[in-house]
Amino acid sequence: MTRPPLFPALIILLTAHSLFAQPRHWPGDARGERLIDSLIRVMTIDEKVGQLVQYTAKGRDSLPGPSVSAEQGELIARGRIGGIFNLWGATATRAAQKIAVERSRLKIPLLFGLDVIHGYRTTFPIPLAEASSWDTAMVEQDARVAAAEAAASGVNWTFAPMVDIARDPRWGRIAEGSGEDPLLGSLMAAARVRGFQGGDPASYVSIAACAKHFAAYGGAEGGRDYNTVDMSERTLREVYLPPYKAAVDAGALTVMSSFNEIGGVPATGNHALLTGILRNEWGFRGFVVSDWMAITELIPHGVARDTLAAAALAFNAGTDADMESGAYRLFLPRLLREGKVTSPLLDEGVRRLLRVKFALGLFDDPYRHSSLELERSTILSPDNIARARDAGRRSIVLLKNAGGLLPLSKNIRSVAVIGPLADDRADPLGPWDALGRPEDVVTLLEGIRNAVPSSTRLLYARGCTIEGADRSGIALAVEAANDADAVVLAVGESSAMSGEAASRSTLDLPGIQNALVEAVASTGKPVVLVLMNGRPLSIAWAEAHIPAIMETWFLGVQTGNAIADLLFGDYNPSGKLPLTFLRTVGQVPFYYNHKNTGRPPVDTSKFTSRYSDLPSSPLFPFGYGLSYTTFDYGSVTLSPEVIDTAGTVAVDVRVKNTGTRRGEEVVQLYVRQDVGSVTRPVRELKGFQRIILAPGESRRVEFSLPARDLLMYDDSMRRVVEPGTFTVYVGTNSRDVTEGHFKVRER
Numbered sequence: 001m002t003r004p005p006l007f008p009a010l011i012i013l014l015t016a017h018s019l020f021a022q023p024r025h026w027p028g029d030a031r032g033e034r035l036i037d038s039l040i041r042v043m044t045i046d047e048k049v050g051q052l053v054q055y056t057a058k059g060r061d062s063l064p065g066p067s068v069s070a071e072q073g074e075l076i077a078r079g080r081i082g083g084i085f086n087l088w089g090a091t092a093t094r095a096a097q098k099i100a101v102e103r104s105r106l107k108i109p110l111l112f113g114l115d116v117i118h119g120y121r122t123t124f125p126i127p128l129a130e131a132s133s134w135d136t137a138m139v140e141q142d143a144r145v146a147a148a149e150a151a152a153s154g155v156n157w158t159f160a161p162m163v164d165i166a167r168d169p170r171w172g173r174i175a176e177g178s179g180e181d182p183l184l185g186s187l188m189a190a191a192r193v194r195g196f197q198g199g200d201p202a203s204y205v206s207i208a209a210c211a212k213h214f215a216a217y218g219g220a221e222g223g224r225d226y227n228t229v230d231m232s233e234r235t236l237r238e239v240y241l242p243p244y245k246a247a248v249d250a251g252a253l254t255v256m257s258s259f260n261e262i263g264g265v266p267a268t269g270n271h272a273l274l275t276g277i278l279r280n281e282w283g284f285r286g287f288v289v290s291d292w293m294a295i296t297e298l299i300p301h302g303v304a305r306d307t308l309a310a311a312a313l314a315f316n317a318g319t320d321a322d323m324e325s326g327a328y329r330l331f332l333p334r335l336l337r338e339g340k341v342t343s344p345l346l347d348e349g350v351r352r353l354l355r356v357k358f359a360l361g362l363f364d365d366p367y368r369h370s371s372l373e374l375e376r377s378t379i380l381s382p383d384n385i386a387r388a389r390d391a392g393r394r395s396i397v398l399l400k401n402a403g404g405l406l407p408l409s410k411n412i413r414s415v416a417v418i419g420p421l422a423d424d425r426a427d428p429l430g431p432w433d434a435l436g437r438p439e440d441v442v443t444l445l446e447g448i449r450n451a452v453p454s455s456t457r458l459l460y461a462r463g464c465t466i467e468g469a470d471r472s473g474i475a476l477a478v479e480a481a482n483d484a485d486a487v488v489l490a491v492g493e494s495s496a497m498s499g500e501a502a503s504r505s506t507l508d509l510p511g512i513q514n515a516l517v518e519a520v521a522s523t524g525k526p527v528v529l530v531l532m533n534g535r536p537l538s539i540a541w542a543e544a545h546i547p548a549i550m551e552t553w554f555l556g557v558q559t560g561n562a563i564a565d566l567l568f569g570d571y572n573p574s575g576k577l578p579l580t581f582l583r584t585v586g587q588v589p590f591y592y593n594h595k596n597t598g599r600p601p602v603d604t605s606k607f608t609s610r611y612s613d614l615p616s617s618p619l620f621p622f623g624y625g626l627s628y629t630t631f632d633y634g635s636v637t638l639s640p641e642v643i644d645t646a647g648t649v650a651v652d653v654r655v656k657n658t659g660t661r662r663g664e665e666v667v668q669l670y671v672r673q674d675v676g677s678v679t680r681p682v683r684e685l686k687g688f689q690r691i692i693l694a695p696g697e698s699r700r701v702e703f704s705l706p707a708r709d710l711l712m713y714d715d716s717m718r719r720v721v722e723p724g725t726f727t728v729y730v731g732t733n734s735r736d737v738t739e740g741h742f743k744v745r746e747r
């Protein structure tokens with residue numbers, strides 16, 4: 001069956017359709033339900049359990065990769081495995097699928113899962129970077145590209161989006177999410193689900209999304225991965241749960257349960273969470289897969305004595321599928337015989353799995369996601385690479401630009417490009433880079449070379465390594481700096497310092513990079529500091545001594561070109577921080593939507609909530625990001641100034657480009673409930689708009705703020721809008737704002 005070549009227009013068309021359509025073949029799809037009923041009626045217990053079993057591909061030498069093991073092949077042929085993950089490539093997935101649909105008794109197709117977190121082979125900026133764009137349309141398109149590349153290679157299920165709110169930058173997985181805010185996180189979650197699944201998950205450029213890690217994994221104490229999460233139900237529901245719900249509401253076909261406990265009950269065995277909230281409250285209709293071995297981890301958690309008890313606890317709580325532990329394959333049949341798991345519950349879990357396979361169109365065409373032809377035409381296509389470059393540009397946050405050092409002139413005679421990340425090909429891919437390859441990456445040095453005329457002299461010096469203690473390279477770096485008109489200094493983290501099991505006890509630049517920064521700064525040359533990292537870092541010294549600072553995170557395959565586009569002014573920075581940038585790790589936890597306390601910090605007043613040795617403010621606030629132009633905000637006007645609990649306030653403000661360059665600004669709207677039955681955050685993001693203004697141009701920016709956006713959990717945990725006065729803040733970030741006031745009265 002020949003398929004039309006995949007054109008960008010097709011991706012856009014499918015995405016356009018995706019904006020409003022729930023997945024086809026969902027419950028209520030009569031054909032699908034009839035097929036599923038007929039299958040369940042004839043399935044043996046072992047075949048039913050088999051659908052709930054997900055294993056990583058154990059190819060040759062038990063490494064993940066382009067084959068399943070002989071033992072796995074036999075289990076697939078006997079209907080004992082429902083999905084394989086970490087297998088990719090049209091050839092390998094077709095071979096495995098062939099076993100399932102030709103040799104097994106019921107010929108039920110396999111799922112093929114992979115962590116396509118920020119790109120399949122065309123690696124995009126890490127999710128934290130993409131969140132810095134505040135551009136949900138871009139994020140959706142990037143996910144669409146990732147889905148098309150993955151689908152062509154036979155992957156029909158991604159373990160993404162990761163939607164965990166994170167307030168602790170020590171946590172390595174902060175890199176995989178969208179920062180600290182529930183609204184921004186929710187909008188990014190929904191955009192990624194739409195991007196991965198499109199309007200029709202059965203299309204051959206769509207793959208099933210998986211909202212993870214449910215729930216509150218980012219709340220780990222100490223920012224230590226897998227650690228205890230203990231928070232009030234109000235914080236759980238108002239801060240951590242919204243992005244998962246947004247993913248479910250966007251139609252996510254699957255959810256992944258997290259490793260952590262919440263208040264004493266591990267998520268993977270948490271009935272109140274997986275059944276009470278996810279299914280009964282939110283109406284989630286897909287299936288829940290455990291995280292890797294999370295079912296048997298209920299034993300070290302201390303809530304299951306052995307694997308038999310762990311399987312019973314997890315399945316009865318609402319974890320439908322078992323990732324890798326084998327607990328379900330080995331013990332669910334026995335639990336069924338002993339009546340510790342009921343047959344109807346087993347059938348319901350199997351039904352959820354089969355529904356997702358049906359929604360993906362696998363029963364119509366099990367091979368729809370494996371196309372050698374599409375692999376060739378789709379993967380790393382020029383359009384995909386161009387999209388990665390655009391995403392890179394939009395994800396960069398300009399933190400400082402003293403004296404208008406940036407943008408640099410392309411006629412500059414010489415530039416010293418220094419630092420351990422200046423010509424690094426691997427780390428810019430970031431953690432969870434799927435099939436991204438270093439050879440696909442444009443390094444910063446290469447990007448600068450591409451941007452300037454050949455007459456510009458480039459001097460390169462690594463200076464030091466990311467983590468090493470060897471200072472011998474600093475002298476050469478200083479020499480290069482002295483010999484150049486300007487310096488671009490790239491420092492930061494390795495990609496291995498972010499992602500899973502990558503928590504750090506400090507936010508400092510690793511190794512002796514601070515010494516390199518100070519030595520290069522001491523030359524007195526104009527220095528642009530380029531950060532490449534997976535978490536906010538402590539850069540207070542640099543902020544005080546370096547004239548220009550760019551936060552670039554890990555930008556993927558087009559790193560060098562994207563950064564160079566900003567360095568030399570081909571793109572005017574528009575990124576905004578999706579989290580708070582602290583002065584030092586000692587300030588953790590520190591997030592913008594904090595409570596006021598009874599003694600809010602005043603740096604000049606001892607008996608207030610502050611550290612005696614630090615200013616109480618962060619280095620850069622949530623929502624912060626500079627442009628090469630400047631924007632001026634007029635006063636906020638609200639109408640009406642009094643609404644009832646079903647009303648809507650129109651908020652508007654005039655924004656003017658007061659600089660000399662066309663620029664894009666993210667106008668942000670925050671609200672504070674002045675008085676409540678419980679304490680309320682000092683501000684909460686309630687909306688934002690991206691506007692583009694020419695020099696001198698001004699525009700009236702209007703927000704519509706419905707009272708339902710003021711919903712909160714009151715002192716009895718009722719979800720209500722409480723009458724009273726509210727303060728509105730509008731501005732260029734969460735700190736620099738103009739304010740207005742309105743009132744909500746009883747209806």
Ligand code: GLC
Pocket residue numbers: 115159212291292500
């Ligand atoms: C890992 C991660 C999860 C990932 C899964 C499969 O342990 O926690 O995010 O999707 O295993 O690779």
